[in-house]
Amino acid sequence: MSMMSIRAATPRDREAIRLVEEHAFGQQAEAGLVDALVDGGDVVVELVAEEDGQVVGHILFSRLYVQNGADSFPAVALAPLAVEPDFHRSGIGGALIREAHIRLRDAGETLAVVLGDPAYYGRFGYAHDRAAGFESDYQCEELQALAWGDAPETGRLAYAPAFGTALAA
Numbered sequence: 001m002s003m004m005s006i007r008a009a010t011p012r013d014r015e016a017i018r019l020v021e022e023h024a025f026g027q028q029a030e031a032g033l034v035d036a037l038v039d040g041g042d043v044v045v046e047l048v049a050e051e052d053g054q055v056v057g058h059i060l061f062s063r064l065y066v067q068n069g070a071d072s073f074p075a076v077a078l079a080p081l082a083v084e085p086d087f088h089r090s091g092i093g094g095a096l097i098r099e100a101h102i103r104l105r106d107a108g109e110t111l112a113v114v115l116g117d118p119a120y121y122g123r124f125g126y127a128h129d130r131a132a133g134f135e136s137d138y139q140c141e142e143l144q145a146l147a148w149g150d151a152p153e154t155g156r157l158a159y160a161p162a163f164g165t166a167l168a169a
């Protein structure tokens with residue numbers, strides 16, 4: 001029987017992570033975003049899922065600020081999340097999200113934002129209603145948030161610089 005395990009990503013995982021991202025998305029943009037977030041020092045939590053020693057899943061949460069005038073509240077952005085296509089629908093994506101949430105809460109984080117399919121992220125507590133009050137270039141029904149504690153409900157979302165450069169490339 002195969003065994004899935006989840007652990008923090010290390011510098012030795014970079015190539016394996018790049019391949020999982022490229023295979024999952026069928027393009028290089030997300031792999032480039034990951035590299036840019038790591039290079040920019042913006043990673044808050046980054047995990048990999050392994051099956052029999054092979055990296056088959058990856059999740060990254062980066063620093064995001066909610067800006068209200070002079071106030072800047074630290075939150076996190078979930079992106080990207082990727083699972084090797086041969087391993088889809090076996091619970092790996094969900095396990096990565098849940099484990100990352102535990103670690104984020106333990107670290108004192110109170111707010112996570114994601115841009116993605118509400119049918120998927122809704123399973124993990126994300127809701128557009130919680131994000132509807134934020135100002136963002138990405139504001140739409142797919143912008144969702146999950147709060148574990150006191151956190152702003154309005155303000156401008158300022159993503160890590162990599163989102164403006166890696167994804168535009």
Ligand SMILES: CC(C)(COP(=O)(O)OP(=O)(O)OC[C@H]1O[C@@H](n2cnc3c(N)ncnc32)[C@H](O)[C@@H]1OP(=O)(O)O)[C@@H](O)C(=O)NCCC(=O)NCCS
Nearest residue numbers: 024025081082083088089090091092093094116117119120
């Ligand atoms: C999205 C993704 C990470 C899910 O990984 P996974 O390990 O297959 O997910 P899980 O096994 O935890 O959950 C699978 C369930 O989610 C559903 N699901 C998967 N992607 C979905 C989506 N985009 N919208 C709605 N439901 C989705 C599946 O139908 C499945 O439902 P079921 O259990 O009722 O059959 C994976 O499909 C993937 O890497 N996709 C390509 C990259 C991508 O789109 N990433 C997210 C962008 S923000």
